[in-house]
Amino acid sequence: MGAPLRLGIAGLGTVGVGVVKIVRKQAAMLATRTGRRIEITAVSARDANKDRGVNLSSYAWESDPVALASRDDVDIFVELMGGADGPAKDATEAALAAGKDVVTANKAMLALHGQTLAEQAEAAGRVISFEAAVAGGIPIIKALREGLAGNDITRVMGVMNGTCNYILTRMENAELPYDTVFQEAADLGYLEADPTLDVGGIDAGHKLAILSAIAFGTRPDFAGIELEGIERVTIEDIHQAADMGFRIKLLGVAQRTGRGLEQRMMPCLVPASSPLGQLEGGTNMVVVEGDAVEQIVMRGPGAGEGPTASAVMGDICDLARGTRLATFGQPADGLANVPPARSGLPAPYYLRMALVDKPGALAKISTVLGDSGISIDRMRQYGHSESTAPVLIVTHKTTREALDVALIAMQQTDVMASAPVALRIEHV
Amino acid sequence: MGAPLRLGIAGLGTVGVGVVKIVRKQAAMLATRTGRRIEITAVSARDANKDRGVNLSSYAWESDPVALASRDDVDIFVELMGGADGPAKDATEAALAAGKDVVTANKAMLALHGQTLAEQAEAAGRVISFEAAVAGGIPIIKALREGLAGNDITRVMGVMNGTCNYILTRMENAELPYDTVFQEAADLGYLEADPTLDVGGIDAGHKLAILSAIAFGTRPDFAGIELEGIERVTIEDIHQAADMGFRIKLLGVAQRTGRGLEQRMMPCLVPASSPLGQLEGGTNMVVVEGDAVEQIVMRGPGAGEGPTASAVMGDICDLARGTRLATFGQPADGLANVPPARSGLPAPYYLRMALVDKPGALAKISTVLGDSGISIDRMRQYGHSESTAPVLIVTHKTTREALDVALIAMQQTDVMASAPVALRIEHV
Numbered sequence: 001m002g003a004p005l006r007l008g009i010a011g012l013g014t015v016g017v018g019v020v021k022i023v024r025k026q027a028a029m030l031a032t033r034t035g036r037r038i039e040i041t042a043v044s045a046r047d048a049n050k051d052r053g054v055n056l057s058s059y060a061w062e063s064d065p066v067a068l069a070s071r072d073d074v075d076i077f078v079e080l081m082g083g084a085d086g087p088a089k090d091a092t093e094a095a096l097a098a099g100k101d102v103v104t105a106n107k108a109m110l111a112l113h114g115q116t117l118a119e120q121a122e123a124a125g126r127v128i129s130f131e132a133a134v135a136g137g138i139p140i141i142k143a144l145r146e147g148l149a150g151n152d153i154t155r156v157m158g159v160m161n162g163t164c165n166y167i168l169t170r171m172e173n174a175e176l177p178y179d180t181v182f183q184e185a186a187d188l189g190y191l192e193a194d195p196t197l198d199v200g201g202i203d204a205g206h207k208l209a210i211l212s213a214i215a216f217g218t219r220p221d222f223a224g225i226e227l228e229g230i231e232r233v234t235i236e237d238i239h240q241a242a243d244m245g246f247r248i249k250l251l252g253v254a255q256r257t258g259r260g261l262e263q264r265m266m267p268c269l270v271p272a273s274s275p276l277g278q279l280e281g282g283t284n285m286v287v288v289e290g291d292a293v294e295q296i297v298m299r300g301p302g303a304g305e306g307p308t309a310s311a312v313m314g315d316i317c318d319l320a321r322g323t324r325l326a327t328f329g330q331p332a333d334g335l336a337n338v339p340p341a342r343s344g345l346p347a348p349y350y351l352r353m354a355l356v357d358k359p360g361a362l363a364k365i366s367t368v369l370g371d372s373g374i375s376i377d378r379m380r381q382y383g384h385s386e387s388t389a390p391v392l393i394v395t396h397k398t399t400r401e402a403l404d405v406a407l408i409a410m411q412q413t414d415v416m417a418s419a420p421v422a423l424r425i426e427h428v
Numbered sequence: 429m430g431a432p433l434r435l436g437i438a439g440l441g442t443v444g445v446g447v448v449k450i451v452r453k454q455a456a457m458l459a460t461r462t463g464r465r466i467e468i469t470a471v472s473a474r475d476a477n478k479d480r481g482v483n484l485s486s487y488a489w490e491s492d493p494v495a496l497a498s499r500d501d502v503d504i505f506v507e508l509m510g511g512a513d514g515p516a517k518d519a520t521e522a523a524l525a526a527g528k529d530v531v532t533a534n535k536a537m538l539a540l541h542g543q544t545l546a547e548q549a550e551a552a553g554r555v556i557s558f559e560a561a562v563a564g565g566i567p568i569i570k571a572l573r574e575g576l577a578g579n580d581i582t583r584v585m586g587v588m589n590g591t592c593n594y595i596l597t598r599m600e601n602a603e604l605p606y607d608t609v610f611q612e613a614a615d616l617g618y619l620e621a622d623p624t625l626d627v628g629g630i631d632a633g634h635k636l637a638i639l640s641a642i643a644f645g646t647r648p649d650f651a652g653i654e655l656e657g658i659e660r661v662t663i664e665d666i667h668q669a670a671d672m673g674f675r676i677k678l679l680g681v682a683q684r685t686g687r688g689l690e691q692r693m694m695p696c697l698v699p700a701s702s703p704l705g706q707l708e709g710g711t712n713m714v715v716v717e718g719d720a721v722e723q724i725v726m727r728g729p730g731a732g733e734g735p736t737a738s739a740v741m742g743d744i745c746d747l748a749r750g751t752r753l754a755t756f757g758q759p760a761d762g763l764a765n766v767p768p769a770r771s772g773l774p775a776p777y778y779l780r781m782a783l784v785d786k787p788g789a790l791a792k793i794s795t796v797l798g799d800s801g802i803s804i805d806r807m808r809q810y811g812h813s814e815s816t817a818p819v820l821i822v823t824h825k826t827t828r829e830a831l832d833v834a835l836i837a838m839q840q841t842d843v844m845a846s847a848p849v850a851l852r853i854e855h856v
Contacts, residue, residue, distance in 0.1 A: 149742055310576060
């Protein structure tokens with residue numbers, strides 16, 4: 001049995017408490033598996049007096065996470081506070097400077113400051129591990145960085161925000177509008193304090209930036225993500241997509257193209273019968289495609305005390321066993337600085353529009369599409385009683401640039417009753 | 429850049445050639461990711477003159493894999509010959525004795541001799557890695573042994589023989605009987621030289637024994653698996669299961685029960701809408717349940733040059749990066765010797781029978797079930813023109829023991845036209 005491995009845990013919310021519970025309950029199992037006793041020596045959180053349902057009395061209490069990170073009796077600084085900047089980043093930097101390894105669940109910090117943190121960790125000969133930052137309990141970082149290390153990764157995709165997937169599937173299954181389900185999710189405590197992080201796609205975008213860096217050997221580039229939330233998805237879109245055999249998902253896609261790194265996080269249509277199309281509720285799914293492995297799909301709970309703590313413990317067990325890897329799977333100074341490529345590869349699109357109900361309206365729209373070089377795969381006009389006619393079009397593959405030209409030209413005709421909705425169709 | 433890592437590859441079939449291709453094609457990428465150049469120094473196979481589509485002229489050729497395993501210029505012995513005993517095991521033991529690490533895709537060897545090999549590796553301070561032995565390209569060994577190391581694993585399940593899943597889904601989709609599809613699979617080269625390894629469930633059983641050892645910290649116990657192949661599954665079973673919302677899969681299940689370790693590999697009914705139920709063709713799927721993570725599902729190609737070579741390369745990259753773990757995730761001498769528990773936990777069952785078409789037949793069968801304490805969830809009698817009536821019963825949960833009593837009692841009545849078929853229903 002090696003020397004005990006001593007944890008200092010900053011942040012005692014859901015995940016932090018989950019980690020404390022596992023370390024206490026599974027002490028013998030963890031020692032057997034890793035060859036070392038895993039102990040908590042000190043903890044830190046905002047409120048020392050709150051009852052968290054676990055006994056913390058045997059751990060030293062630090063009100064300042066930076067002080068916790070620098071303690072002599074801490075080997076691993078476990079950062080579970082969250083927030084891209086502020087105390088989480090200060091304490092992480094302090095931990096590295098003090099020669100500690102860091103385990104964190106902080107997707108925002110990694111997505112925005114991953115490059116400098118990775119460089120700092122390497123200079124200090126320390127490790128930053130962050131399995132819990134992406135897709136909750138799914139060991140996707142490990143799969144991508146280690147299990148699939150022999151692959152030239154060609155594409156990474158995923159549904160990585162459980163709250164958005166809950167909202168979209170709940171809208172569909174209960175026939176409820178977005179606003180109603182959004183409020184339900186808020187009442188159930190599913191939303192971040194700032195709900196835009198969830199429904200605006202930002203949280204999922206952070207995760208995609210991290211996966212991209214590992215998959216493609218590029219610097220994490222959150223700013224380069226083409227980002228769109230689910231706020232504008234209507235129950236009509238969901239119905240009509242279903243009518244054509246699709247479901248709408250907040251889907252992240254990252255791939256290298258000849259023009260740069262394409263990273264998108266936006267509502268897309270996926271085939272209803274595909275693994276991504278079948279994903280219900282708060283579950284996450286990540287799809288990885290590589291030249292050798294073809295396609296791997298991983299599915300699991302994207303959040304919650306147990307699953308996220310499971311991911312944190314995986315990182316801690318790795319360190320206890322002596323596994324030490326570069327932050328993004330290769331030396332940080334070699335990560336490529338690749339320019340973003342906006343929706344580089346052509347795709348089919350779903351277009352929903354309301355046309356003024358007069359002769360020739362559909363012909364005008366068809367002409368605009370044709371003039372932009374976009375051909376129509378399927379078109380449906382639905383029966384209607386109002387003065388506007390709901391029309392759906394599924395295009396053949398086209399570029400986003402050509403589509404944007406067509407969307408502008410459509411709105412310059414006199415037959416559009418409102419702005420059209422365009423959603424990409426991803427064949428997965 | 430560290431010292432080059434030198435591979436000696438024994439076995440140049442599909443997988444071996446796949447590994448050679450990746451090492452050659454991705455040399456720069458692998459060096460960037462692992463910090464070491466990965467080189468092949470020597471190879472071995474039965475036929476030195478066969479054209480394998482890759483240039484092997486720069487590698488030393490050894491006709492004897494044992495000699496290859498002992499070469500001074502080999503750091504990792506890559507065993508891709510297969511076979512539980514004979515040259516594969518001899519060469520693996522020789523490699524460990526000579527101080528080499530071993531990477532292997534050999535499920536049979538691990539399932540049958542994993543305990544002694546693990547002990548030998550530990551005594552020699554060497555590592556045996558075997559990601560490619562289970563579920564092809566899916567990095568399930570890594571997920572279970574490392575990513576989920578903080579979990580008390582409660583159940584492992586999976587479809588782990590692509591050929592069987594191909595046969596079962598092809599029977600269903602093409603409405604063909606077992607014998608026809610079996611012959612198709614043989615013609616397509618999908619079957620092992622001894623097809624019983626596939627359709628008898630033995631190959632999948634080897635994989636389950638390996639996963640069990642890691643999941644539950646037990647000695648690999650292939651002999652303790654309750655094993656049944658797919659040979660007796662009929663197109664009628666498939667139809668009638670579908671009619672009740674199920675699909676038939678060759679499903680492996682392992683779990684610890686109060687009475688011992690339950691390991692089963694047999695045809696089961698799973699809900700058609702579940703991830704396992706939706707699995708088509710040669711794809712594999714493994715489901716892992718743990719106390720913290722809840723449920724993780726991993727899906728990917730179960731065989732083939734690229735996917736299996738991807739798994740081998742994952743192990744090689746781990747060793748190049750200095751990751752060194754105990755064979756089954758903990759010291760071999762601590763692996764528990766747990767007795768097998770035959771289908772310990774109660775489950776519902778699907779029963780198919782042909783009853784003699786006379787008054788009171790169904791009543792007699794119902795009485796037999798009732799007398800065995802088995803209650804009926806659903807029953808269907810199908811229209812028929814022959815003198816026997818096809819009857820399906822789905823029971824409520826019962827033990828295998830109670831069911832076996834009932835099956836014997838049924839056959840002692842005068843209303844059974846033939847032996848009944850009983851398949852377990854697994855709610856996944």
